[in-house]
Amino acid sequence: MDTTILLFLLQDGITNGAIYALLGLALVLVFAVTRVILIPQGEFVTFGALTYATLAAGKLPGTVWLAVLMGAIAFAFDLWSMRLSFRLAPLLRSVVLNLLLPLAILALTSAVVGPTNAIAMNVLLSLVIVAPLGPFLYRIVYQPMAEASVLTLLIASVGAHFALLGLGLVFFGAEGLRGPALSSASVTLGPVPISGQALAVYGVTTGLIVALWLFFGYTLYGKALRATAVNRIGARLAGIRTSLSGQLAFLLAAIIGAVSGILIVPITTIYYDTGFLIGLKGFVAAIIGGLVSYPLTALAAILVGCVEAFSSFYASNYKEAIVFTLLLPVLILRSLAAPAVEEEHD
Amino acid sequence: MSEPLLSVVRASVAYGNVEAVRSVSLDVGQNEIVTIIGANGAGKTTLLNAIIGIQRLKGGLTFGSRDLTTLEIEDRVATGLCLVPEHRELFGAMPVEDNLRLGGFRIKAAQSAATLEKVFALFPRLKERRRQLAGTLSGGEQQMLAMGRALMGHPRLLMLDEPSLGLAPRIAADIFRTVAELKRSGVSILLVEQNARAALQVADRAYVMELGEFILDGPADEVAADPRVAASYLGV
Ligand SMILES: Nc1ncnc2c1ncn2[C@@H]1O[C@H](COP(=O)(O)OP(=O)(O)O)[C@@H](O)[C@H]1O
Numbered sequence: 001m002d003t004t005i006l007l008f009l010l011q012d013g014i015t016n017g018a019i020y021a022l023l024g025l026a027l028v029l030v031f032a033v034t035r036v037i038l039i040p041q042g043e044f045v046t047f048g049a050l051t052y053a054t055l056a057a058g059k060l061p062g063t064v065w066l067a068v069l070m071g072a073i074a075f076a077f078d079l080w081s082m083r084l085s086f087r088l089a090p091l092l093r094s095v096v097l098n099l100l101l102p103l104a105i106l107a108l109t110s111a112v113v114g115p116t117n118a119i120a121m122n123v124l125l126s127l128v129i130v131a132p133l134g135p136f137l138y139r140i141v142y143q144p145m146a147e148a149s150v151l152t153l154l155i156a157s158v159g160a161h162f163a164l165l166g167l168g169l170v171f172f173g174a175e176g177l178r179g180p181a182l183s184s185a186s187v188t189l190g191p192v193p194i195s196g197q198a199l200a201v202y203g204v205t206t207g208l209i210v211a212l213w214l215f216f217g218y219t220l221y222g223k224a225l226r227a228t229a230v231n232r233i234g235a236r237l238a239g240i241r242t243s244l245s246g247q248l249a250f251l252l253a254a255i256i257g258a259v260s261g262i263l264i265v266p267i268t269t270i271y272y273d274t275g276f277l278i279g280l281k282g283f284v285a286a287i288i289g290g291l292v293s294y295p296l297t298a299l300a301a302i303l304v305g306c307v308e309a310f311s312s313f314y315a316s317n318y319k320e321a322i323v324f325t326l327l328l329p330v331l332i333l334r335s336l337a338a339p340a341v342e343e344e345h346d
Numbered sequence: 347m348s349e350p351l352l353s354v355v356r357a358s359v360a361y362g363n364v365e366a367v368r369s370v371s372l373d374v375g376q377n378e379i380v381t382i383i384g385a386n387g388a389g390k391t392t393l394l395n396a397i398i399g400i401q402r403l404k405g406g407l408t409f410g411s412r413d414l415t416t417l418e419i420e421d422r423v424a425t426g427l428c429l430v431p432e433h434r435e436l437f438g439a440m441p442v443e444d445n446l447r448l449g450g451f452r453i454k455a456a457q458s459a460a461t462l463e464k465v466f467a468l469f470p471r472l473k474e475r476r477r478q479l480a481g482t483l484s485g486g487e488q489q490m491l492a493m494g495r496a497l498m499g500h501p502r503l504l505m506l507d508e509p510s511l512g513l514a515p516r517i518a519a520d521i522f523r524t525v526a527e528l529k530r531s532g533v534s535i536l537l538v539e540q541n542a543r544a545a546l547q548v549a550d551r552a553y554v555m556e557l558g559e560f561i562l563d564g565p566a567d568e569v570a571a572d573p574r575v576a577a578s579y580l581g582v
């Protein structure tokens with residue numbers, strides 16, 4: 001085989017793999033903290049991508065309305081759960097975060113939206129719009145059943161995935177969109193030109209992983225999230241709210257999803273349902289990492305990206321099948337290594 | 347006695363249909379050490395877990411005039427109630443110091459730093475091992491860490507579930523000495539123990555629990571002198 005093709009495919013694989021790595025890390029994080037297998041992770045990718053592409057076209061993205069809607073529902077849930085022990089401070093907090101914040105984002109976006117906005121500005125706006133959807137989703141779907149079994153939470157995840165998929169169709173329509181590249185520069189490495197977008201992917205991914213590492217290693221909130229993952233009861237006894245940890249984990253997941261979407265929408269056309277398939281590849285990586293190991297997940301994601309790139313070159317009809325087949329040996333190994341039944345005793 | 351700090355009124359706790367605690371009432375006053383003694387399986391852990399909110403409690407439960415029954419665990423902790431659970435529930439994969447800092451999660455950073463120094467003064471062993479992972483500590487050190495982590499949250503009432511369980515007698519004695527010291531610093535204590543002799547020595551008042559009910563209560567020395575207690579719990 002020709003080295004130029006090999007290098008092209010590798011570049012492609014690593015670029016996609018880096019994005020899958022981000023998604024895989026988010027999945028591991030959310031699972032560790034909340035025991036939720038976040039099937040709707042892919043919808044955050046879709047929302048990030050389509051929000052960014054719509055903003056770049058100078059139009060108001062539907063996700064701002066989605067945020068207002070989900071915020072209102074989250075507020076209703078808060079009111080309902082406060083009915084027994086009413087206190088002013090939590091009520092005010094809920095009004096600000098669930099009602100005023102989405103409205104402020106709506107106002108801000110409407111005020112500044114336009115076809116000549118700088119790319120950085122649209123990226124920032126997209127993140128601000130999509131990020132609150134994570135905590136809202138947690139509040140509405142998962143917080144009321146936080147103590148349920150992993151299987152029940154998984155079923156809820158499937159439901160949430162379909163609900164958000166439908167909302168994506170409502171707010172963005174069935175047309176696919178592409179967004180402008182983050183950078184049009186390109187460098188040449190030996191025989192292969194590396195696009196500015198690929199460089200942006202590497203840079204952003206690396207930056208985000210370092211930021212997460214600093215957050216978890218050096219801040220009290222990051223450590224509180226880890227503590228919830230390590231020992232949920234211990235964390236609650238220390239006064240760390242499970243709901244706070246959950247909302248924080250979902251906030252990170254939404255941000256990571258949106259970043260991935262923004263990174264990928266200049267490379268491939270994104271439809272309302274594309275995110276799901278992208279999320280699933282992050283999921284394959286997370287499963288290979290056993291849903292616990294961050295480094296293993298990141299490595300597996302690069303592998304997934306490369307396998308995908310090579311199979312789309314040699315057997316493009318089967319590329320998805322080949323990628324998901326990667327799971328089989330892992331699952332077989334795991335089921336051989338694990339003791340017969342280990343369901344739920346936490 | 348003035349207004350009690352913690353007051354449990356005719357409380358019952360059930361696992362499914364099985365009532366493990368049946369209609370017990372208990373008070374802990376300001377600056378008092380109260381102990382609950384009883385054999386394995388009497389329902390002591392169940393009662394403490396229900397007071398902090400891990401298990402559902404039917405009956406009355408107030409802390410410093412606040413009704414706790416509708417509050418979540420975290421909100422009960424925020425009122426100044428802390429439990430050091432039977433299994434300690436440390437963050438095993440994290441260093442000693444992080445465990446302690448997380449105990450002060452709700453407390454302002456500057457205050458938390460000052461409390462950390464106090465906890466290190468109380469348990470110098472923890473200071474020596476501040477960078478060691480909690481899961482690699484010895485049993486006694488883990489108990490100290492669990493108590494230290496609870497103290498980081500500035501409790502008004504500290505509930506200890508069998509702090510001497512599985513510890514060498516000398517280390518257990520250290521723990522009981524610390525309990526007495528905590529009382530002097532103004533923390534009230536609710537102490538659950540199978541080691542009745544040591545518990546009755548350190549406590550002001552005692553309740554004796556059998557099969558989910560209190561069969562006896564009173565000042566610790568009177569309870570210790572009761573012939574039933576002497577026979578079943580003190581082995582004389
Ligand atoms: N999770 C549980 N599910 C069902 N029964 C339990 C559970 N935990 C404890 N019990 C039962 O409740 C009773 C009291 O247990 P426990 O509170 O642990 O006693 P103690 O702490 O005094 O040793 C025992 O009969 C025990 O078998």
Ligand SMILES: [Mg+2]
Nearest residue numbers: 390391432508
């Ligand atoms: Mg017990």
